[in-house]
Amino acid sequence: MRIGILALQGAFAEHTGMLRHLGAECFEIRKAADLNGWEPDGLVIPGGESTVMAKLLYGLKLLTPLRDKIADGLPVFGTCAGLILLAARVEGGAPCFACMDITVKRNAYGRQLGSFETAAQFAGIGEVPMVFIRGPYIVDAGDRVEVLARVDGRIVAARQENMLVTAFHPELAHNERIHRLFLEMAGEYRQKKETRGHRGGSP
Numbered sequence: 001m002r003i004g005i006l007a008l009q010g011a012f013a014e015h016t017g018m019l020r021h022l023g024a025e026c027f028e029i030r031k032a033a034d035l036n037g038w039e040p041d042g043l044v045i046p047g048g049e050s051t052v053m054a055k056l057l058y059g060l061k062l063l064t065p066l067r068d069k070i071a072d073g074l075p076v077f078g079t080c081a082g083l084i085l086l087a088a089r090v091e092g093g094a095p096c097f098a099c100m101d102i103t104v105k106r107n108a109y110g111r112q113l114g115s116f117e118t119a120a121q122f123a124g125i126g127e128v129p130m131v132f133i134r135g136p137y138i139v140d141a142g143d144r145v146e147v148l149a150r151v152d153g154r155i156v157a158a159r160q161e162n163m164l165v166t167a168f169h170p171e172l173a174h175n176e177r178i179h180r181l182f183l184e185m186a187g188e189y190r191q192k193k194e195t196r197g198h199r200g201g202s203p
């Protein structure tokens with residue numbers, strides 16, 4: 001599996017480490033030229049600072065090519081700031097990729113609870129550790145969005161077709177199960193691409 005990791009800022013190295021450990025081939029994306037000839041099976045948008053990452057995405061002309069790939073079905077895994085960047089609506093702010101039918105609230109837990117660890121049920125996986133660092137939560141999700149986890153009643157993980165998001169940082173917890181789920185999505189996408197290729201269609 002070939003996974004592109006957006007590496008402009010934030011916690012990308014931890015994703016790369018975890019995915020390599022699970023056997024994926026990772027390449028880090030820092031500029032538009034890094035996309036030349038790329039044939040990814042998945043894309044990770046890490047945690048960090050969403051406003052800074054959005055500016056860099058625009059400035060480096062990465063936004064449109066990445067958005068086109070996501071719209072085309074490329075599996076994407078957005079964690080924390082990555083979730084914010086994928087959301088169609090950001091309370092009090094501007095959306096970036098705007099491809100997932102969710103409304104998010106940034107820095108949603110107040111100062112005292114800005115960073116905390118907990119554990120909660122994740123649909124299809126069971127209880128997972130969750131590390132929150134000035135994280136968002138999902139205020140509202142459209143019909144096509146499957147809610148995967150909640151903490152104190154608030155949505156902290158969800159999936160809409162090829163898009164998987166968590167408000168917490170699975171790459172910082174000693175638990176690989178959510179990354180495995182993402183690699184399963186990437187595997188299905190790769191298989192579909194190969195089937196289309198064998199039939200002679202465009203990939």
Ligand code: GLN
Binds near residue numbers: 048084107
């Ligand atoms: N608070 C950050 C933002 O709004 C997200 C924090 C994180 O990714 N850990 O972008």
